Every structure is written in structure tokens, then in C-alpha cells.
Amino acid sequence: MQTSELLKNYLVDPRTWDEMYTSSTVRQQYEGMVNFLQQMSTEELSKKEELAKRLFMSQGITFTVYSSGEGIEKIFPFDIIPRIITAAEWSYIEEGIKQRLKALNLFLKDVYNSQFILKDGIVPSEMIYSCPHFLREMHGFPVPHDIYVHIAGIDLIRDQDGTFYILEDNLRTPSGVSYMLENREITKRIFPDLIPKNNVRTVTEYPDILHRNLVSLSPRQTSHPTIVLLTPGIYNSAYFEHTTLARLMGVELVEGRDLVVDNHRVFMKTTAGLQPVDVIYRRVDDNFLDPLVFQPDSMLGVAGLMSAYRKGNVAIVNAVGNGVADDKAIYTYVPAMIRYYLNEEPILKNVPTYQLGHPEEREYVFTNMNKMVVKKTNESGGYGMLMGHTASEEEILRYQEEILKDPRQYIAQPIISLSSAPCYMNGRLKPRRVDLRPYALCGPDGIQIVPGGLTRVALREGSLVVNSSQGGGSKDTWVLAG
Amino acid sequence: MLSRVADSLYWMSRYMERTDGILRMLRINYASSQDDLQDFSWKPVLRIFTYLDEERAAAIAQHSRGVLQYMVTDKENSNSVLNIVTHARENARSVQDHITKELWQCLNDFYHTIREEQVVRGLYTDDPVSILDVLIRQGVLYYGITDITMARGEGYAFLNIGKFIERGVQSADILDIKFSDLQYDLTRMDTTYWKYLLLSISGYELYLKTYRSGFDARNVVEQIILSPDFPRSILYSVSRLQMHFERLKGERNREAYQKIDFMIGKIHSRIRYSTVDSILEQGLHAYLISVKEDLYEVGNTLNQHYFAYT
Numbered sequence: 001m002q003t004s005e006l007l008k009n010y011l012v013d014p015r016t017w018d019e020m021y022t023s024s025t026v027r028q029q030y031e032g033m034v035n036f037l038q039q040m041s042t043e044e045l046s047k048k049e050e051l052a053k054r055l056f057m058s059q060g061i062t063f064t065v066y067s068s069g070e071g072i073e074k075i076f077p078f079d080i081i082p083r084i085i086t087a088a089e090w091s092y093i094e095e096g097i098k099q100r101l102k103a104l105n106l107f108l109k110d111v112y113n114s115q116f117i118l119k120d121g122i123v124p125s126e127m128i129y130s131c132p133h134f135l136r137e138m139h140g141f142p143v144p145h146d147i148y149v150h151i152a153g154i155d156l157i158r159d160q161d162g163t164f165y166i167l168e169d170n171l172r173t174p175s176g177v178s179y180m181l182e183n184r185e186i187t188k189r190i191f192p193d194l195i196p197k198n199n200v201r202t203v204t205e206y207p208d209i210l211h212r213n214l215v216s217l218s219p220r221q222t223s224h225p226t227i228v229l230l231t232p233g234i235y236n237s238a239y240f241e242h243t244t245l246a247r248l249m250g251v252e253l254v255e256g257r258d259l260v261v262d263n264h265r266v267f268m269k270t271t272a273g274l275q276p277v278d279v280i281y282r283r284v285d286d287n288f289l290d291p292l293v294f295q296p297d298s299m300l301g302v303a304g305l306m307s308a309y310r311k312g313n314v315a316i317v318n319a320v321g322n323g324v325a326d327d328k329a330i331y332t333y334v335p336a337m338i339r340y341y342l343n344e345e346p347i348l349k350n351v352p353t354y355q356l357g358h359p360e361e362r363e364y365v366f367t368n369m370n371k372m373v374v375k376k377t378n379e380s381g382g383y384g385m386l387m388g389h390t391a392s393e394e395e396i397l398r399y400q401e402e403i404l405k406d407p408r409q410y411i412a413q414p415i416i417s418l419s420s421a422p423c424y425m426n427g428r429l430k431p432r433r434v435d436l437r438p439y440a441l442c443g444p445d446g447i448q449i450v451p452g453g454l455t456r457v458a459l460r461e462g463s464l465v466v467n468s469s470q471g472g473g474s475k476d477t478w479v480l481a482g
Numbered sequence: 483m484l485s486r487v488a489d490s491l492y493w494m495s496r497y498m499e500r501t502d503g504i505l506r507m508l509r510i511n512y513a514s515s516q517d518d519l520q521d522f523s524w525k526p527v528l529r530i531f532t533y534l535d536e537e538r539a540a541a542i543a544q545h546s547r548g549v550l551q552y553m554v555t556d557k558e559n560s561n562s563v564l565n566i567v568t569h570a571r572e573n574a575r576s577v578q579d580h581i582t583k584e585l586w587q588c589l590n591d592f593y594h595t596i597r598e599e600q601v602v603r604g605l606y607t608d609d610p611v612s613i614l615d616v617l618i619r620q621g622v623l624y625y626g627i628t629d630i631t632m633a634r635g636e637g638y639a640f641l642n643i644g645k646f647i648e649r650g651v652q653s654a655d656i657l658d659i660k661f662s663d664l665q666y667d668l669t670r671m672d673t674t675y676w677k678y679l680l681l682s683i684s685g686y687e688l689y690l691k692t693y694r695s696g697f698d699a700r701n702v703v704e705q706i707i708l709s710p711d712f713p714r715s716i717l718y719s720v721s722r723l724q725m726h727f728e729r730l731k732g733e734r735n736r737e738a739y740q741k742i743d744f745m746i747g748k749i750h751s752r753i754r755y756s757t758v759d760s761i762l763e764q765g766l767h768a769y770l771i772s773v774k775e776d777l778y779e780v781g782n783t784l785n786q787h788y789f790a791y792t
Contacts, residue, residue: 059583060575060590070557073594234576243578253579258484271488271636271788272734 019421042427048190077473083455096348106341108148133323148319158419171326178241183476203452207248213443217315218278225278227251261304328377357408365412451479489789494573495644510682582631592620642726650719658770668699738787
């Protein structure tokens, strides 16, 4: 295959797995795409990039940044070149996530009830009791169908030989799924016919599956339960996602002030008086859900919600208290959970993780700081982390002092190089680092994963941080059929 | 429907109706300002649509371009088209699951259009009518998309209730202020004055077809208050308001429904059985003020019984 202008200088770091290229050839799954791109001029592609931006803007797929009293609309950066996953890779990922999620659900049920896993010494009790996300309020309370994690956004990365690793289990209120859906819609507009030609599996079922699962959780026996999506409101950066999901499922989008609890039942305030609510898909964190139980000054939640929940009068999705299972320190024990509860070997691997609360491991990490990434266990979104290979001597020393104040709050992992995928940058394709977040839905009929997900990409050259709050963007993610 | 959602739909619709009213008014008044008109003044427009005091209004009224900029793109003017469209869009944004995607995109596009640099520049340097036309067309798109895509449910009822309350109040305001400019002297025969007034509310052609004897202030009063066929007349606005409010009739909230139904019915009958003579006997100003107050009262009562959520 001859290389066009577009692919000239597509230099893959030899220590990195590239999704498109082996050292010498284009991988099979990318051939269709590369052929297509080579027939395009740079002008055409740049025009398509413009069109994508305009579509995001005009459809209001934006978030608002408020500065000097004025709102400015921003779009999350979108790269027009899709990331492609083969059928074989996908079935492996799917199996692995299902297994992991099954174990995590069993763990949550166990840790909030009989606590066999602690008694058997598989997970040390102090890890659980020192975790700020472990909520006594959830103890001994049977959640519907024993499902705690209804929606999971599990992050995967690939190291230099292409092996998939689990980076993080997001089991609380994982976001980004609207970008999985919208990115695909944008691709349909900017690359006509390309998707059917490449035999890409559809992702549009996601809201239907989620809706079906939500209906099945209704505590009231009725064919039309009232389902609401609880949002923190229009100032939340994920507000677009909340409106999209509410619209696609045809459920009511509510804020805390629209709801009221009376006699352990939740109602919404409508033009025809109070109407009972059966299922709440909340996009508000545990801490803000109920000012009577958690943070008392929260305006985002509903007073009395937890009592209604514990009485079984309303279902909450995801369950409250899930943070104890996706805490970065608990993460280390997930492979052990899989062996303990399922008697299976984990399909997807964990990234090796060092507990800084553990003196020997801390010692090892401190002497190898420049090969490590250190993270706070209770932070997400790429905040509060230190990349050892780029940090200065001084930064490292300061960070170590911080760690010593409360070592339990930190973990360290060897820096995994993350696979790269082609991105369209100023008329050329350039490799940039990516991760993958598929969305798994767990209902009474089992776990379903829509074939696709969110590929986040670190748009800055050489960067390994894909979080949108740290300059990351996203791509459409194709899973090929057979 | 959530009370908060009903509230937002109502206000979104009022803001959009106001936007349309302001833009049409500006377009015709600008044309009028280019005509040989001895006593043309921007002051009535500023009095209808802004909260400026006499002195500041007088200062701004000197320059057409300044008025346009103040009314369309000025961030400090809380009633500028820019600010109103922003409010309408914020309301729409919070009820996206209750309006169609097309309607949301239309309002979102309007918002982005009016914030474009060339709008400000165009109003100041190029042909401002072209810019106003672009904006008016965005508003018309909003009306069309609402009509074609919105389900005829409760939400649609609240949209229309907001729209026709706003329109009724606007027509009353326009008539009142235009006549106060003439000290309510109905004998003045100023053809151009009436012509531009009717043009600014798209009622000129209807006037010509209905009244063949030239311009008479009494006829203008009749058309703007009492015509059942003129879409901006107060009577038309109130009958539409009545029609759309009836959609809210239901078993629940019956007491509130009956209360407001009674209020709207009373306003409607009062206008329906007025004549130009009976209005003038009462005094045009007093009549218009009381209609306006009654319409505001409907809004307040709706707020109390249908929108209360905090």
C-alpha cells in the first residue's frame, strides 16, 4: 500500500501498541478506513472536521464555562477518525467485564450484609472501614434483585504488547455514554456510507436497554411506573448528557427541588399536584443525595430520600454506597474477589498496584518514583495525581510529604504506556494515546454491554492523560461484526 | 408535567413572543426613520420595550444605530433581544426532554446567531434591515417548528398561554404608548404615523382591506383591540388564551382551573362586548391599563397554582 500525504510521518513509538499500525503494515481492521481516507484530500477532511464542530455546537452538545458573569459554550474536543475494535477483541473484553461486574456486585452485597469476604480475610477489614465511600446507611438493606451496579463504565487500557488491562471500575455515576451515542451520530453525518460498508455494530440500543432495566426495578406493581432522571441542574458539566438520556428514554428529567418526600414516599411536583415516583436514575453523588443523612447543606438532593429508599418505596440507580467497590485501594482486591466469589481466574488483568498504606510497598514506590503514577484513592477525573516520569525532583518531594500525612489515601501504579490511535491533526494523521470505556448495563436478566463505548484520547503529543478535565478529547468507537 | 417545566415553557414562549415583537417594531421604525418624517421619534419604542428613564431614552433616541444596538445586542439592557433570547434558550435547555429536538436546536441556533460578531457590526455599519431580517427569520422558524413538531399536550398549552398573554400585553402597550404620544387626541389625521404603526405589527394590509376611507384613529383602535381576525389584536390574543387554557381542564387541580377560567372568561367578555365608543367613553388609557392588569393577574395566578415548586 502506498502512503499518501496523510499518512506520511505517522511515527509510532516502538514501545507503544498502535491500534492502526504494526511496525510495517496497517492492521486488517483499519484497512477499509485507511483506503477511504487516502482517497480524501486534506481540504475535504478539514471540512469534515469543521462540520463536526458545527454539528456539536448547533445541537447544543456543549458545556458552559462561566467567566465574568457570562456563559461561554464549549464543545468537548472530538477527533473525526474512529477507533476500531475487532470482533475477537470485543468478545474478550465483553467476557472480562461481565465476569468482573458479577464479582463486584456480589462483593457489594456481601460487604453491606454478611461480610464473608472480610471474615475469610480475603479483603482486610481496615481497607473497608477506612474507605470514606463505605456507608453504614446501606448496611443490612436488601436492594431490588441484589443489583447494586446497574450501570458501569469500566476503563480499559492496552500496554505495549496489546494486552488489555482494567484501569478503573466506575460504579457510581459513570458519565460519557451520551458521547458514545452522539459521536456515532456525528460520524454518520461526516462520513456517509462508511459505517455500513465497514460492518460496524450499532450502539443505539443503549437507552432502550437501560429503560427496560429501570422499569423492572419499580417497587410498585404497575405497567407504567414513573421513572425520573435526577440531575444537579443546568450548571453541571454533564447536563447535556442528562437531557439526552432523559429524552431518549422518555423519562422525566428532574432536579432535587422538583421532588419531595412525604411519609417515606417520593413525589414530584407537577401542574396537577404531587405524583408518586418509583425509580430514580440519579446523576447526583451519594454525598449530596439526602441532606438529612449526608452533607447537610446540599441543595441538590431531596430531604428524606434515604428513608424512602430503605423502606423499599423507591429504587435508586446506581445503588447508594457503591464507592466502596470502585475505590482505588479496593481495586487491588478485585482479582481476589473474582476467585473468591466465582471460583474463576480473572479474564481481564489489573494494572499492578501498590498500596502506599503498606510500608514495604511504599518504600518500593518511593525509590522508583520516576516510573510510577501516584493517585489519590478518592479522587477521579485525573485530579490529584502525579506522573513520576515528568514530575520534577521538587514536585516529587512535595508529593511524598503529602503522602506521608495519610498513606491510605494513595496508590501507585507503574506507568503503562497506553496504546495509540490515529488522530487527524492539521492535515496529517498522528498517533495519540487512547483508553476505552465500554458501558455495561446490569438488569434482572443479566449483564448487557452495548458493542462500543467511549474512546478518550490524550490530544497533546506524548501525553498519557485522557481525562476531559486535563485536555482530553474523544472518538467514535467502532466494534466490527464478525 | 413538572411545575418547573411548565414554568420554563411558559417563560420561554413569552420571551420568544417578545423577541418577535421587538424585532418587527425595530425593522419598521428604522424604515420610518429613513423617511421624510418631521416628527419621527424612537422614544415610543424605547418606552414600550425598555426600562430607560426619560433622560437616557432621550439621549439614545437621537441615533437610530444606537437604538438598534441598545435594543438588539446590548448586554446591559435586560430587555435586549440578546438577553431575551439567552433567557429563552436557558429555559429551553432545562426542559429539553419536553420540547422536540428540532425546537431546541432552533433556539440554540438563534442564540449562537445573535452572538455573532457580524450582527453587532452589521447593525452599526451595514444595512441593519438585513440583520434584523435574519433574526426575524430565526424567530419565524421557532414558530413554525413549534407548530409542526410539538405534541398537542399540556406543554403545548403552556407555550400558547405564555405566547398570547405576552402578545395581548404587547398590543395594549403599543397602542397605549403610541396614543399617549399624541396626548390621546384621536382627531389628528396623520396618515404616515398610523401607517407605520400598523406596519410594525403587520396589520397594514388588513387595515386597507377593512377600512376604505383612509386613516382614522378610531379604526386603528378598533382593529388593534377588537378585530377577531387580526392575529395581534387583543381580542384575538385573549380568545386564543382561553382556547389553550381549556386544554388544562382535568379532574386534578379543579379549583385552580375554575378560578383562572373565570378570570380569562371575564376579560374575554369585556373585550368582546366593547365598542370603540364604549372604550373611548371610559378613556382609552384607562381601558388599556385595566386589560393589561387583568392579563398580568392571570399570569400571577397561574404562577401560584400551576408553577409553584420552590
